[in-house]
Amino acid sequence: MIAIIDYGMGNLRSVHKAFEAVGADACVTRDPAAIASAHSVVLPGVGAFKDCMANLDQLGLIDPVRKSIQSGKPFLGICLGLQLLFEQSVEFGTVPGLGVLPGKVIRFDFDDASDLKVPHMGWNTLNLKKSSPLFDPAEPHPYFYFVHSYYVMPDNADTVVTTTQYGREFVSGIEYQNIHAFQFHPEKSQKAGLKLLEKFAQLN
Amino acid sequence: MLAKRIIPCLDVKDGRVVKGVQFVNLRDAGDPVEIAAAYEQEGADELTFLDITASHENRGIILDVVQRTAEKVFMPLTVGGGVRSLDDIRNLLKAGADKVAINTAAVHNPEFVKQAAEKFGSQCIVVAIDAKQVDPNAPLNPPAVEWKERHPTLFVMPQPPQPAWEVYTHGGRNPMGINAVLWARLMESYGAGEILLTSMDRDGTKSGYDLPLNRTVSDALTIPLVASGGAGTLEHLYAGVAEGKADAVLAASIFHFKELTIPESKQYLKQRGIPIRI
Secondary structure, eight states: OEEEEOSSOSOHHHHHHHHHHTTOOEEEEOOHHHHHHOSEEEEOOOSOHHHHHHHHHHTTOHHHHHHHHHTTOOEEEETHHHHTTEEEEOTTSOEEOOOSEEEEEEEOOOOTTOOOOSSEEEEEEOEEOSOOTTSOTTOSSOEEEEEESEEEEESOGGGEEEEEEESEEEEEEEEETTEEEESSOGGGSHHHHHHHHHHHHTOO | OOOOEEEEEEEEETTEEEEEETTEEEEEEEOHHHHHHHHHHHTOSOEEEEEOOSOGGGHHHHHHHHHHHHHHOOSOEEEESSOOSHHHHHHHHHHTOSEEEEOHHHHHOTHHHHHHHHHHOGGGEEEEEEEEEOOTTSOOOOOOSGGGGTSGGGGOOOOTTSOOEEEEETTTTEEEEEEHHHHHHHHHHTTOSEEEEEETTTTTTOSOOOHHHHHHHHHHOSSOEEEESOOOSHHHHHHHHHTTOOSEEEESHHHHTTSSOHHHHHHHHHHTTOOOOO
């Protein structure tokens, strides 16, 4: 069973439906026992970093999430679910995150002359930086759907699995031990996204 | 590189897809869930549903359509039409919408956009603007909102020969006296994550997007702009992006009635040097 963590935010239904579409057994839950016994865990998320951390805290989910990551079972973070893994975000002042990975989350900052819009919204390509069980090396630049104004700056460059170009090259994917976390939305990325989720569901 | 998006728009009335010309003379174009699934297969970049059901009591129908679409379609889905409250937004997002478009309710209460963006995040709040070019020979429409004292400058129009555009509400029926470009900027500052800009002059005419309108608004914004109203040919899609400076182009009838397909539109734009996801 894949446990999709329900902390009162995010597009849980989309993530759930996408796993169902690839034949994976997934459930949406906020029950720490269900998270602990799940085969793998998904932390989705859209919205504001601060509200997400507050909701996780209020629902008593911070420890269960940290423990599930430490247990070594496959973990998938999507969008805010990637950002929340880091030590802090500068969204609305400095807000501490889960601190599972060293690094921070900062905002796209373009000068007035730039035509680049924020949020970074739409389909953009990935640059595959290392081999990964979730990506096909024959397709090193697949398109995925993004919608975000902030991006992660990991301290450890070895954890970077994909980058994406938007005004600058930013980190769009992290893989470290059992952690797989992406800035883009596989559940909204049609065939490419479903394929990634299917591969994640097969991880041990 | 970030690709420009092609977005088919489904106007949904009482659970069916319909399409009119300049907001009237509706034609039936089919079942929304089936059409959405076909666009998924064709590789559309996003989908937009505009619920034009007149009666608010029939809101359940669009929620059901959104829910059934979300089972089959794995791309971003924007839903608009009659969105008036935080509960409306919550229900649409729960049903499977990724973004919600707010139009009339934003004009009547701009604070609503602020509240919605704070509650659900800017990324899911689209402000839809129906704009019509101001006739330089006709008297200006008086401000038709109660909050005009708070934002008096929004009602100032550029002087001819500069073109000016005015915001309309209620599906293009009510002129509000508001300068559309300044309105888009205010909505951005209130937390909108995207602007969906429809030219009422061009809607359904297949004579091309209103390029000066789109370019003026796009230049004024730092958030993405979706151009809508008037697409009839491949060249129009290209001009919408290249000259209108839109981040995405939306079209309805040309796709529903198969005058153009999504794949041929994408091939064309790619050949003309526009970054496009094939």
